[in-house]
Amino acid sequence: MNEATPSQQAPKLTVVRSAILRAPDTIFSLPQPNGCGDVMRMIHEQGLDPIGPDMTEGFVLSDGTFADRTAALKVALAAGQVERSKLHAGALDILLSIDLW
Numbered sequence: 001m002n003e004a005t006p007s008q009q010a011p012k013l014t015v016v017r018s019a020i021l022r023a024p025d026t027i028f029s030l031p032q033p034n035g036c037g038d039v040m041r042m043i044h045e046q047g048l049d050p051i052g053p054d055m056t057e058g059f060v061l062s063d064g065t066f067a068d069r070t071a072a073l074k075v076a077l078a079a080g081q082v083e084r085s086k087l088h089a090g091a092l093d094i095l096l097s098i099d100l101w
Contacts, residue, residue, distance in 0.1 A: 015062045015079045016072050019097045022056045029060060035097030059095065069094035076100065 019036045020029040021043060028039050028050075036057050040050035049055075059072040067075055073095035076082045082099045084092070 012063075013079050014075055015081055016059045016067070016076045016095065016100060017062050018060045020058060020060055020066070021050060022058060022066055023052070023054050027066075033097075033101040035101075037097075059097075069096070 018029050018032050019034060019039055020027055021036065021039050022028075028043050030038050030042060043050035056068055058066055058068040061067055061072070061075060070093060073082075073087075073093070076095055076099070077084060082095070087099050088096050
C-alpha cells in the first residue's frame with residue numbers, strides 16, 4: 001500500500017467555527033451553536049455596547065483567522081457548510097450563524 005506524501009495529501013479544508021464580534025483590542029466569542037446575537041447579549045451583560053462603531057461581526061475559521069460575514073460566507077460555501085439556495089432570506093451576501101447551526 002502506498003502512503004501519500006505530505007505534498008500529495010488533500011489540503012486541509014478551512015471551515016467556519018464560531019461567531020464572534022471583534023473590537024480593535026478584544027475578541028468576543030462563544031462556541032457553536034451560539035450566534036452573533038448571543039455574543040451581543042454577552043457583551044451587553046458586561047456593560048459594553050455590542051453595536052459600537054468599532055465592532056465587527058464575523059466568525060473564527062478553523063485555521064484560527066477572523067473572517068467578516070461576507071468572507072465567511074465564501075468560506076462556508078466553498079466548504080459545503082451552507083448552500084446558497086438555503087441561506088436566510090434577505091441576507092444572501094453575508095453569513096448568518098442561523099445558516100450554519
